[in-house]
Amino acid sequence: MRSFFLNLMMSSLYIQMPKAELHLHIEGSLEAELLLKLAQRNNISLPYKKVDDIHRALNFRCLQDFLDLYYYGTNVLIEQDDFFELTYAYFKRCSEQGIVHAEIMFDPQSHTNRGISFDKVIMGISNACQQAKLDFGISSALILSFLRHLTEEDAFRTLKQAEKYRDKITAIGLDSSELDNPPIKFKQVYQEAKNQGYRLTAHAGEEGPVDYIWQAIEILGVERIDHGNACIEDHALRQTLINYQIPLTLCPTSNVALKVISDIKHHPVLDLLHQGLLVTINSDDPAYFGGYLDENYALVQNNLGATEQDLSLLARNSIVASMLNEAEKQKHLTFFKL
Ligand code: ADE
Ligand code: ZN
Numbered sequence: 001m002r003s004f005f006l007n008l009m010m011s012s013l014y015i016q017m018p019k020a021e022l023h024l025h026i027e028g029s030l031e032a033e034l035l036l037k038l039a040q041r042n043n044i045s046l047p048y049k050k051v052d053d054i055h056r057a058l059n060f061r062c063l064q065d066f067l068d069l070y071y072y073g074t075n076v077l078i079e080q081d082d083f084f085e086l087t088y089a090y091f092k093r094c095s096e097q098g099i100v101h102a103e104i105m106f107d108p109q110s111h112t113n114r115g116i117s118f119d120k121v122i123m124g125i126s127n128a129c130q131q132a133k134l135d136f137g138i139s140s141a142l143i144l145s146f147l148r149h150l151t152e153e154d155a156f157r158t159l160k161q162a163e164k165y166r167d168k169i170t171a172i173g174l175d176s177s178e179l180d181n182p183p184i185k186f187k188q189v190y191q192e193a194k195n196q197g198y199r200l201t202a203h204a205g206e207e208g209p210v211d212y213i214w215q216a217i218e219i220l221g222v223e224r225i226d227h228g229n230a231c232i233e234d235h236a237l238r239q240t241l242i243n244y245q246i247p248l249t250l251c252p253t254s255n256v257a258l259k260v261i262s263d264i265k266h267h268p269v270l271d272l273l274h275q276g277l278l279v280t281i282n283s284d285d286p287a288y289f290g291g292y293l294d295e296n297y298a299l300v301q302n303n304l305g306a307t308e309q310d311l312s313l314l315a316r317n318s319i320v321a322s323m324l325n326e327a328e329k330q331k332h333l334t335f336f337k338l
Contacts, residue, residue: 013308013311013312014098014294014297014301014311014312014315015097015098015294016098017098017311017312017315017335017336018098018100018315018319018332018335019097019098019099019100019293019315019318019319020099020100020101020102020103020280020318020319020321020322020324020332021094021099021101021102021103021282021283021293021318022103022224022247022249022280022282022318022321022322023103023105023226023227023249023250023251023280023282023283023284024090024102024103024104024105024282024283024284024285024286025070025105025106025107025145025175025284025285026083026086026087026090026104026105026106026125027070027073027074027077027086027106027107027110027285028070028284028285028286028287028288028289029086029089029090029093029285029286029287030073030074030076030077030086030287031089031287032048032051032054032055032287033051034085034086034089035048035054035073035076036048036049036050036051036054038076038077038078038082038085039076041082042076042078042079042082044075044076044078046076057069058257058288058289058290060257060258060259061259062207062258062259063177063178063206063207063258063260064177065258066257066258066285066288067176067177069288070285070288071110074107074110074111074114075114077111077116078116079120079124080119080120080121080123080124080127081124082124083120083121083123083124083125083128084124084125084127084128084131085128086124086125086128087104087124087125087128087129087132088128088131088132090102090104091128091129091131091132091135091136091138091140092136093286093292094132094136094138094292094293095132095135095136095138097292097293097294098294099138099293100137100138100139100319100332101138101139101140101141101319101322101324101328101332102138102139102140102141103140103141103142103143103170103171103322103323104125104129104140104141104142104143105142105143105144105145105173105175106121106122106125106142106143106144106145107145107147107175107176108121108122108144108158108161108162109146109147109150109154109155109158110147112158112161113150118158118161118162118165122142122162122165122168122169125142126142126165126168129142139324139328141170141171141322141323141324142168142169142170142171143169143170143171143172143173143201144158144159144162144169144171144172144173144198145172145173145174145175146158146172146173146174146175146186146189147175147176148174148175148176148177148178148181148185148186148203149176149177149181150176152185152186152187152188152189155186155189156188156189156192159172159189159192159193159196163196166196166197169198170198170199170323171198171199171200171201171323172190172193172198172199172200172201173201173202173203173226174186174201174202174203174204174216174220175203175226178203178204178206178207178208178212179207179208182208182211182212182215183202183204183212183215183216183219183220184215184219186202186220187219187220190219190220190221190222194221199223199323200220200221200222200223201222201223201224201225201226201249202216202220202222202225202226203225203226203227204216204225204226204227204228204230205225205227205228205229205230205231206226206227206228206229206230206255206258206260207258207260208230209230210230210231210233210234210237212230213225213228213230213231213234213237214237217240217246223246223247224246224247224248224249224321225241225246225247225248225249226248226249227248227249227250227251227255227260228241228248228249228250229250229255229260229261229268231248231272231277232268232271232272238272238275238277241277241278242275242276242277245278246278247278247279247280247317247320247321248272248277248278248279248280249280249282249321250267250268250269250272250279250280250281250282251281251282251283251284251289251296252264252267252269252281252296252299252300253283253284253286253289253290253291253295253296253299254283254284254285254289255267256289256299257288257289257290258289264299264303264304265303265304267300267303267304269281269300269304269314270300270304270305270306270310273310273313273314273317278317278320278321279314279317280314280317280318280321281293281296281297281300281314281318282296282318283295283296297311297314300314312336315336316333316336319332319333320333
């Protein structure tokens, strides 16, 4: 058993490593305190009066269970300032955890479909990104994610709304209820997004079958898979992920909270890492799953016995798998060559 002091040294080690977070839903970083504050400010009545009431509700049987609460939580986000405050609070956490770059997903449809303008959402979030660069030196990229339980037509409408803000959005993503909403449903809109020069990612193989990962790669043409846990069932897919170094953005605390795995001891992150896949770890929806990026590193270290070399490779992979340009990547990667 590793000593207490060795664990302490190792934990401070990964805090110091430059890391990128590549899989984070900004709406999933809405902490209970801020949720209650915004509800009061915006005159929204909730069945929750205290932080503890919300924390007690964080008990999920599956992805849909969580999504119901997550979308309910978004109702308190009304004004541009609310989106700014939410996003800035996330960056503040990043600054305490050695995060040098964050690729942030946002779900415009969960706001526009309840009458909030696209403009307020994107301006609040992107202003916070600029402020975070000034205050903390953290760079970022935004990933506009389509809600896959809605129609492709709705996704097309959202892509149209984004046109005016093309310079603020780096990539397109696909999230929400995976089962029965295969990537192929969004083939045309992904083609159009590609034509417009967006980079492409998609959630696949979180709760859904391995075929959805193939579809995301072969039909949507994504450069990165969000989650991708189901690849453990398919040797040929893993070989493809290795050969093309297609990154997976794995989310350990999320997988435990949403019962994607029965126990953290069964998490495939280290097996996949050792096989040569470009895996990264991320927090997904930290306010709902009880952990920001460091807690995810700690979970992997404490339960899977990750070595210093494993943790360092995971941090390094997060830079390599990011959408930063080559020069920016190299700047951060010098840390790992020392
Ligand atoms: N939206 C927010 N978190 C999500 C997750 N883990 N899977 C799919 N959609 C999401
Ligand atoms: Zn996610």
